[in-house]
Structures are given as structure tokens and as C-alpha cells.
Amino acid sequence: MTALTDDTIPVTPRTLRDEMIALGIMAALLAIVPWTGIYVFFVMQALCFALLACAFNLLIGYGGLLSFGHAMFLGTAGYVSGHALKVWGVPPELGILAGTAAAAGLGVITGVVAIRRQGIYFAMITLALSQLLYFIYLQVPFTHGEDGIQGIPQGYLFGIFNLANPTILYYVVLAGFLFGFLLIFRTINSPFGEVLKAIRENEPRAVSLGYKTDQYKLLAYILSGTLAGFAGSLKVFVAQNASLSDVENSMSGLIVLMTLVGGLGTVFGPVVGAFIIVATQQYLAGFGQWVTVIQGVIFVACVLTFRRGIIGEIAHHLKRSL
Amino acid sequence: MQALYAQLLVGLINGSFYALLSLGLAVIFGMLNIINFAHGALYMMGAFCAYFLLNLTGLGYWPALILAPIVVGIFGMILERTMLQWLAGLDHLYGLLLTFGLALIIQGVFQNYFGSSGLPYSIPDELKGGMNLGFMYLPIYRGWVVIFSLIVCLGTWYLIERTRLGAYLRAATENPTLVRAFGINVPRMITLTYGLGVGLAALAGVLSAPINQVRPLMGENIIIVVFAVVVIGGMGSIMGSIITGFALGVIEGLTKYFYPEASNTVVFVLMVLVLLVKPTGLTGRAA
Numbered sequence: 173m174t175a176l177t178d179d180t181i182p183v184t185p186r187t188l189r190d191e192m193i194a195l196g197i198m199a200a201l202l203a204i205v206p207w208t209g210i211y212v213f214f215v216m217q218a219l220c221f222a223l224l225a226c227a228f229n230l231l232i233g234y235g236g237l238l239s240f241g242h243a244m245f246l247g248t249a250g251y252v253s254g255h256a257l258k259v260w261g262v263p264p265e266l267g268i269l270a271g272t273a274a275a276a277g278l279g280v281i282t283g284v285v286a287i288r289r290q291g292i293y294f295a296m297i298t299l300a301l302s303q304l305l306y307f308i309y310l311q312v313p314f315t316h317g318e319d320g321i322q323g324i325p326q327g328y329l330f331g332i333f334n335l336a337n338p339t340i341l342y343y344v345v346l347a348g349f350l351f352g353f354l355l356i357f358r359t360i361n362s363p364f365g366e367v368l369k370a371i372r373e374n375e376p377r378a379v380s381l382g383y384k385t386d387q388y389k390l391l392a393y394i395l396s397g398t399l400a401g402f403a404g405s406l407k408v409f410v411a412q413n414a415s416l417s418d419v420e421n422s423m424s425g426l427i428v429l430m431t432l433v434g435g436l437g438t439v440f441g442p443v444v445g446a447f448i449i450v451a452t453q454q455y456l457a458g459f460g461q462w463v464t465v466i467q468g469v470i471f472v473a474c475v476l477t478f479r480r481g482i483i484g485e486i487a488h489h490l491k492r493s494l
Numbered sequence: 495m496q497a498l499y500a501q502l503l504v505g506l507i508n509g510s511f512y513a514l515l516s517l518g519l520a521v522i523f524g525m526l527n528i529i530n531f532a533h534g535a536l537y538m539m540g541a542f543c544a545y546f547l548l549n550l551t552g553l554g555y556w557p558a559l560i561l562a563p564i565v566v567g568i569f570g571m572i573l574e575r576t577m578l579q580w581l582a583g584l585d586h587l588y589g590l591l592l593t594f595g596l597a598l599i600i601q602g603v604f605q606n607y608f609g610s611s612g613l614p615y616s617i618p619d620e621l622k623g624g625m626n627l628g629f630m631y632l633p634i635y636r637g638w639v640v641i642f643s644l645i646v647c648l649g650t651w652y653l654i655e656r657t658r659l660g661a662y663l664r665a666a667t668e669n670p671t672l673v674r675a676f677g678i679n680v681p682r683m684i685t686l687t688y689g690l691g692v693g694l695a696a697l698a699g700v701l702s703a704p705i706n707q708v709r710p711l712m713g714e715n716i717i718i719v720v721f722a723v724v725v726i727g728g729m730g731s732i733m734g735s736i737i738t739g740f741a742l743g744v745i746e747g748l749t750k751y752f753y754p755e756a757s758n759t760v761v762f763v764l765m766v767l768v769l770l771v772k773p774t775g776l777t778g779r780a781a
Contacts, residue, residue: 238587295529300718307759307762475591
């Protein structure tokens with residue numbers, strides 16, 4: 173069996189340098205967005221999804237675990253943040269903290285269950301768990317069922333930054349994204365990340381070398397879920413609502429699609445994939461259900477012909493790590 | 495008590511669908527090493543096939559019961575020949591992603607033309623009405639679904655576990671290269687197996703059409719429940735899939751009677767409990 177991700181380029185100072193340069197270019201491009209006339213809400217939304225996809229990619233690209241239920245972290249953090257901000261009236265920083273903490277807690281609970289099986293079973297279990305959570309959120313009162321939590325106040329971050337101002341909000345979301353991205357970047361280049369890759373490549377061997385692989389996988393799962401929750405909390409300030417559509421399975425599928433299009437196991441692939449998919453959704457919104465069909469076609473085309481994804485292909489041709 | 499028996503019957507019917515679907519998933523997984531995410535969409539296609547046969551050609555329920563699984567089975571075999579076969583040797587997860595994409599395409603196309611509401615499909619005349627069993631009123635069609643599904647499940651079990659063809663199949667699951675060396679056309683067997691699994695899903699679709707109506711998204715949620723059933727039962731044993739399917743349907747029915755709020759979630763909660771106690775599933779071997 174060939175591995176899911178094609179990560180044969182060894183980590184050397186050069187690959188790290190290439191990645192740092194690309195990171196610098198990405199950060200610079202994103203920083204000038206408000207002056208280019210591009211619709212900032214689109215970019216903010218894409219940034220939230222990009223962080224979500226990066227968190228998902230940490231799990232599959234480096235741990236080899238395909239989660240088909242990552243929407244549960246997005247939705248849970250969104251609901252908890254939204255409820256805290258609107259009903260309890262907490263300041264934004266505490267709202268984000270509450271949502272992220274809720275996602276972390278959910279990561280611990282579901283992770284203990286899900287990591288008991290590998291590969292294909294792991295995907296089915298995470299999917300079933302997120303469906304379980306969907307039905308719970310449909311019934312409990314604080315999520316307001318089909319309506320969702322609407323009109324969530326944005327408030328002042330740390331009492332200074334007025335998040336109702338789109339430009340300020342943009343830089344806050346960008347800072348949050350870069351923070352999450354750097355954390356993931358640091359994780360995959362750490363000894364912990366190396367062990368994760370070893371487990372992905374050959375778990376029995378990692379076990380025989382004395383690594384408690386279950387603990388590594390659980391930790392990666394919790395970290396991924398927490399960061400996905402952080403993205404969900406940020407998204408609350410952009411969308412100003414939290415609804416069932418964020419917990420649905422189609423959302424989990426969308427996260428998988430973003431990462432697949434960009435490139436599984438690449439550093440920048442999920443970001444590129446998220447921008448492409450969010451843009452496609454915006455431009456094709458008028459086509460109704462054909463959007464689903466188009467997403468399906470992209471899935472099939474990627475799996476059959478384009479398994480490395482966009483960034484994966486570019487990196488492969490340039491023989492560099494991106 | 496009437497309501498309890500009624501819910502038990504509903505549970506048995508859902509259990510029949512779970513059993514037919516998880517059986518197909520297990521058979522496909524054994525041969526192709528693919529979890530067929532499109533199973534729910536193909537189940538829906540079975541129901542639509544019966545609907546088209548009736549409204550376009552005037553062929554009723556009985557021909558549809560035979561024709562729909564064949565038509566959808568052939569469609570499945572085309573999918574296998576044109577797409578799934580290229581995934582042999584790759585990570586299992588690619589099969590899941592590809593079939594997920596196929597499910598999106600199939601469901602999206604049907605949703606475009608038929609919206610999300612249900613199309614009626616009436617019960618055949620021979621199976622209309624009901625019987626008074628003394629302790630409950632049994633609608634004949636519902637009794638028929640349970641008994642017929644059970645017969646099909648046991649027939650499939652017999653085919654795989656007790657016949658020569660089944661022996662080839664099981665051998666090819668264990669070691670395809672060796673079986674091929676004996677002169678058996680394994681790629682063709684793989685195609686036929688996928689057709690068989692898909693045909694079972696389509697059959698479940700036809701059976702459910704008069705009960706649940708024909709809807710483009712009818713397979714969307716049931717496939718996730720069936721995944722949970724498969725995780726609970728494990729995919730190692732054919733009989734295990736059948737028993738787990740029926741048993742979980744009954745448990746779901748009982749939950750509807752005793753604590754309706756949990757009826758949507760009980761299968762998933764059971765999955766969590768089983769994973770905590772016996773991670774390999776009730777009948778499964780270690781993966």
C-alpha cells in the first residue's frame with residue numbers, strides 16, 4: 173500500500189528555508205488585502221476555512237488519520253462562542269477562549285473513542301460522532317435548532333479594537349490565522365511531528381521503537397480539533413451567526429475537499445484549497461444544487477488524476493517542499 | 495402495548511434496510527478494500543429506478559424488485575470498471591474519498607430534477623391491507639419487507655459461505671494473486687462483487703419506496719447509520735452484519751417507544767460504547 177501523502181523530500185535546512193520564504197510571501201500578500209479593494213469579508217471567511225483545513229491537514233497529512241467529522245469542532249466552537257458573546261455578554265477574547273476550550277474538550281472526549289480504530293474505521297467513526305453531535309445540537313435549546321444563534325455582537329477586543337470595523341476585524345482574523353498556522357508549522361517540524369510522520373509511514377515499527385503511538389495520535393487529534401475550534405470561534409465574528417450548517421456532514425466533506433484540492437500533507441496546500449473552494453462557492457451560488465455536483469466532480473477528478481493537489485504538484489515539479 | 499409492537503415493527507423494517515446495506519458494504523469491502531460511501535446514493539437510485547419503471551414504462555412493483563437491482567448493479571459495475579479499479583493498491587482512504595464524490599454527484603443530479611420532497615410510490619395491490627394478529631395489527635406490506643429482506647440476507651450468506659462461487663470469492667479476498675494463479679478471473683469477480691453489493695442496496699431502495707417515499711436524499715442519513723452499524727458489528731463476518739443490522743433496528747424501535755428523544759442518536763451512542771468496551775467490533779477481527 174502506498175502512503176496517502178507523498179512526502180519523500182527530506183527535511184533539510186533548505187526545505188525549511190523554502191517554506192519560510194513562502195510563508196513570508198503569503199503573510200505579506202494577506203496583509204495588503206484591505207488596500208487592494210478585494211472584498212475583505214470573502215478573504216476573512218476564506219482565512220477561517222484555511223485555518224480549519226490546516227488543522228484537518230495536521231491530522232491526515234502528518235498523522236495519516238482521515239477525520240470525516242471535523243465540522244463538529246467548527247460548529248461546537250461557533251455555538252459556544254456565539255452563546256457566550258450574545259447571552260452571557262462576555263468580551264470577544266473570552267468568547268474565543270470559551271469556544272476554543274469547548275472544541276478542545278470535545279477533542280478529548282471524541283478522540284478517546286475514535287483513535288481506537290485505524291484508517292477507514294477512523295473515518296467512519298468520526299463521521300458517526302459528528303452526526304451524533306448534529307442531532308444533539310438539533311434538540312438542545314441553546315442552539316435554537318434550525319434558526320441558529322443570530323445577530324451575535326462583535327464587541328471590542330481587549331476593550332480597544334472595535335471588531336465592527338471591517339478593517340480592524342480583518343487584521344484580527346489574519347493575526348488569528350497566522351497564529352494558528354505558525355503553531356501547526358512549528359508542530360510538524362518538531363520532534364513530535366517527526367514521530368507523527370513515523371507513525372503514518374509505519375505504525376508497527378514506531379511501536380517497536382518504543383513510542384506509545386496511541387498517545388501521539390490522541391494528542392494530534394486534540395490539537396487539530398482545538399485549532400479547528402479556534403477557526404470556528406473566529407468565524408463567529410465574521411459571519412455573526414452560528415448555525416446547524418456548520419455541524420453538517422457536508423461541511424466536513426467540504427473541509428476534506430479543500431485540503432485534497434490544495435494537497436494533502438503540504439504546508440500551504442490547505443490554504444490555497446480553502447481560497448479556491450470558498451471562491452467557487454461564492455461564484456457558483458446561483459447554480460443551486462449543481463454546486464454539490466461540481467464539488468463531487470472535483471472530488472472524483474482529484475482522486476483519479478490529481479492526488480497530490482495543486483501545491484503538491486507544484487512542489488513535486490520544483491522538487492521543493494511547500 | 496399496541497404502540498410498542500408498532501415501534502418494534504418499524505424497528506425491524508429499518509433493521510432490514512440496515513442489514514441489506516451493511517451486508518453490501520461488507521461484501522464490497524472484502525473484495526475491493528473500499529468503503530462504498532456511494533452506497534446510500536445507490537440505495538436512493540434503486541427507489542428511483544422503481545419509480546421510473548412505473549411511471550415511464552408502466553412496470554409495477556414486482557418487475558421493479560428484479561429489474562431495479564440489476565439496472566443499478568450494472569451502473570455500479572460501470573463505476574467500478576471506469577473509476578474504482580484504478581484505485582487498487584492505493585490507500586483505502588482514496589476509495590472513501592472517490593465514492594464520497596460519486597455520492598455528491600448522484601444526489602446532486604437527482605436533487606436538481608426532483609427537489610427534496612418525496613415522490614409517492616404505492617404499495618402493490620397484492621400486499622395492501624393488514625392482518626389482525628390478536629395482539630397487534632400488522633400491515634401486510636411491512637411484514638413482507640421484513641421476511642423478504644431476511645430471505646435475501648440469508649440467501650446472500652448461503653451464496654458466500656456455502657457455494658463454490660462463494661469459496662472463490664472468499665479465497666480472492668484472502669489472497670487475490672494466488673487465486674489468479676489458479677486461472678480465476680479475479681478482476682471480473684471484483685466487478686461482479688461490486689455489482690452484487692450495489693444491487694443489494696438498490697433492492698433495499700425498492701423495498702423502502704412504498705414506506706418512506708422516493709426522495710433524492712433518502713440515502714444521505716441512512717448511510718451514516720449503516721457506517722455506525724458496520725463499526726459496531728465489524729466487517730469480518732457476513733452473518734455478523736445481518737444480525738447487527740436487524741438488532742440495531744429493533745433497539746432503535748424500542749428507543750422510539752421508551753425515550754423518543756434519543757431515537758436518532760441511540761445507534762451512535764451504542765457505537766461509542768462498543769468502541770470503548772470492544773474496539774474491534776462485536777464480530778470483527780483486529781484490523
